[in-house]
Amino acid sequence: MTKKRKWWLSKKWGFAASVALLPYAVLKTLWANGVVILASVKGIEGLHASMKTIADPVSAFLYAKGIDITAVLALIASTLAVALVQEWGRRIPRWMLLVPAGLGGTFFISISLATFYKLAVGTIRLTDTPEFDPWVLLPVYGGFFIWGIAISMAALSYGIRTGFYTRLDV
Structure with missing residues (x-):
C-alpha cells in the first residue's frame, strides 16, 4: 500500500455515517x-x-415520555459508526462491529432504493400521506441511504485497516 491512504480506507466514512441519521433522530424526537x-x-x-394503541409496551412507554424508539436506534447506529473509526472501537471484537454494520448498511440501502424506485414508477406517491410533508423523505430515506453507504464503507475500511480482510489489503 502506498503512503497516501486509499479513499476506501478513510475514517471519514465512519464520521459521515455517525451524522447521517441525526436529522432523522431529531425529527422523530420532535x-x-x-x-x-x-x-x-x-x-x-x-x-x-x-x-398509544398499536405499539409494543416499551415503545409506547418511551413515546409517552417523548422518546421515539427509532430515534434511539439511530443514535445506536451513530455510535456503531463512531466505533469503526475511534481507538476505543478496537477493544470490541471486530465481528461485533462488522456484522451489524454490513447487514445494516445493506438493509438501509435496499429499503431506500426500493422506496425511491416505488416513487419513480408511481407505486407510491408523495400525496399518499397528506399528513406529512413530502420533504420528510429527505431526512428519512435520504438519511437511510447515506447511512447505508457510509456505514458499509466504514465497515470495509475498518476491516481492511484492522487486517480482518487481509486479502483486500493491497
Whole structure:
C-alpha cells in the first residue's frame, strides 16, 4: 500500500455515517414531543394515537415520555459508526462491529432504493400521506441511504485497516 491512504480506507466514512441519521433522530424526537414540523397537526395526532394503541409496551412507554424508539436506534447506529473509526472501537471484537454494520448498511440501502424506485414508477406517491410533508423523505430515506453507504464503507475500511480482510489489503 502506498503512503497516501486509499479513499476506501478513510475514517471519514465512519464520521459521515455517525451524522447521517441525526436529522432523522431529531425529527422523530420532535414528533414524539408533539412538535409539528414536516407534518400536520393531524399527522402528529395520528402518530401519537397509533403509538398509544398499536405499539409494543416499551415503545409506547418511551413515546409517552417523548422518546421515539427509532430515534434511539439511530443514535445506536451513530455510535456503531463512531466505533469503526475511534481507538476505543478496537477493544470490541471486530465481528461485533462488522456484522451489524454490513447487514445494516445493506438493509438501509435496499429499503431506500426500493422506496425511491416505488416513487419513480408511481407505486407510491408523495400525496399518499397528506399528513406529512413530502420533504420528510429527505431526512428519512435520504438519511437511510447515506447511512447505508457510509456505514458499509466504514465497515470495509475498518476491516481492511484492522487486517480482518487481509486479502483486500493491497
